[in-house]
Amino acid sequence: MQSQLTFDPYSEEFFAQPHEIYRRMRAEAPVYYHEDLDFYALTRYEDVAAAARDFQTYSSAGGLDLAMMRSGEEPPKAILYMDPPEHGRMRGLVNKAFTPRAVEAQRATVIEVVRRCLESADPRRFDVVQEFSAIFPGEVITCMVGVPPADRQQFREWVQVALSYQPGQTAPDETTLTMLLNAAAYCYNLVLERRTQPQDDMISTLIAAEIQNEHGETTSLADDEITVFAMLVGGAGTETVTKLVANAVAAFARHPDQWQKLLDDRTKIPAAVEEVLRYDSPVLYTLRKTTRVVTVQGVTIPAGKPVFLCEVAANRDPDVFPDPDVFDIDRDHRRAQQLALGYGVHSCLGAALGRMETAIALDHLLDFMPRYEVIWDECRRVNASTVAGWGQLPVRVG
Ligand code: HEM
Numbered sequence: 001m002q003s004q005l006t007f008d009p010y011s012e013e014f015f016a017q018p019h020e021i022y023r024r025m026r027a028e029a030p031v032y033y034h035e036d037l038d039f040y041a042l043t044r045y046e047d048v049a050a051a052a053r054d055f056q057t058y059s060s061a062g063g064l065d066l067a068m069m070r071s072g073e074e075p076p077k078a079i080l081y082m083d084p085p086e087h088g089r090m091r092g093l094v095n096k097a098f099t100p101r102a103v104e105a106q107r108a109t110v111i112e113v114v115r116r117c118l119e120s121a122d123p124r125r126f127d128v129v130q131e132f133s134a135i136f137p138g139e140v141i142t143c144m145v146g147v148p149p150a151d152r153q154q155f156r157e158w159v160q161v162a163l164s165y166q167p168g169q170t171a172p173d174e175t176t177l178t179m180l181l182n183a184a185a186y187c188y189n190l191v192l193e194r195r196t197q198p199q200d201d202m203i204s205t206l207i208a209a210e211i212q213n214e215h216g217e218t219t220s221l222a223d224d225e226i227t228v229f230a231m232l233v234g235g236a237g238t239e240t241v242t243k244l245v246a247n248a249v250a251a252f253a254r255h256p257d258q259w260q261k262l263l264d265d266r267t268k269i270p271a272a273v274e275e276v277l278r279y280d281s282p283v284l285y286t287l288r289k290t291t292r293v294v295t296v297q298g299v300t301i302p303a304g305k306p307v308f309l310c311e312v313a314a315n316r317d318p319d320v321f322p323d324p325d326v327f328d329i330d331r332d333h334r335r336a337q338q339l340a341l342g343y344g345v346h347s348c349l350g351a352a353l354g355r356m357e358t359a360i361a362l363d364h365l366l367d368f369m370p371r372y373e374v375i376w377d378e379c380r381r382v383n384a385s386t387v388a389g390w391g392q393l394p395v396r397v398g
Helices: 013-018 018-028 043-055 066-073 087-097 100-103 107-119 131-132 134-145 149-163 174-196 202-210 223-236 240-256 256-264 264-279 351-368
Strands: 031-034 037-043 126-128 209-210 216-220 286-290 295-296 297-299 304-308 372-374 380-383 388-392 394-397
Touching: 013 031, 013 380, 031 297, 037 043, 043 223, 043 304, 066 304, 087 209, 087 216, 100 216, 100 351, 107 131, 107 351, 131 134, 131 216, 131 240, 131 388, 134 174, 134 202, 134 240, 134 351, 149 174, 149 223, 174 202, 202 223, 209 297, 223 240, 223 256, 223 380, 240 256, 240 264, 240 351, 256 264, 256 286, 264 351, 286 295, 297 372
Parallel strands: 037 304
Antiparallel strands: 031 037, 126 394, 209 216, 286 304, 295 297, 372 394, 380 388
């Protein structure tokens, strides 16, 4: 007999095996309701995509975790927690730091940092997370933001500790808050410095960024807005790529034929990144709050309820992706867009950067470890608030 279906978005069991629980939710309870915690969760592609598009019904303004949402306190003034029209102004301004040209300008840095990491790794056995994927994205984003080299390690540590949650933890604890305050004070000072001495970095670009609002007035970002944004990308730009690269290495280890395809033809790398995003994205869900009553698949969701949009579940919806549990880098991604990078107004601002970092990492790993096996017994999983994945992933090369 099937066990009772329980979706606990903060449990160790879920973080370890999200796909199995999501499979059952899609089939048995596409509009899942958790009575004790009083939230809903959507898992089918059409429902997740429709909700992500409909910002009028599904608001981001309540925050991204249940505790934050329940507390009724206003979340920080970060882009992730804004609804239009406030979101549009913010996105218009911060976009200036993420133009295709700005992202392309990071390519040389990414290649250099990736190379440096691999040069110092043991060519026979190394930990893909500890020695590689947990290091290079932090280097890249702190460099892009404008954190001086001597402070980068410290800044990364603050962000990493602030983001890591223990199983069952649903809200920031005291350590989290201390780390956030440290990082905030640091970023704020950096913004003040760049106001007087601009440099070629993201903070200086954001200080100079201007757009017209709906009344035709010019608006720019305040110091605290830039501070919050710099911290947000410090987090959003590291944990995600760290976990995505590790998920890629794990997926290819289980599918050596797919790794061989890449060894034979590197032009397939972008398609491979897309397939890893679909097959095993580290961002397990996003959270919204209903602003009005809405009916999904015949189920009525009242106003004011938290709703989990489970993008990872949508990406394995068999109605949209044939044989969804098969990892196939030749899959035709033009048929349906995978939702790992979000959808709608909040879709990932760092998508191009994240894709580029992952592609460069794979390209270099193909040279570094054309043949490898994961030492599964020594692997360990970790989770942050909405992100989960490998904390240790040792491999034997050759
Ligand atoms: C490649 C791995 C990445 C994944 C899987 C990922 C995933 C996501 C998702 C799912 C969202 C939507 C959140 C929502 O709808 O509530 C998002 C938004 C965002 N991401 Fe990413 N992300 C990645 C990389 C990055 C990078 C490298 C950066 C920055 C350097 C970044 C910065 C952001 C920002 C600023 C937002 C908020 C956009 C907004 O609210 O308008 N992400 N990301």
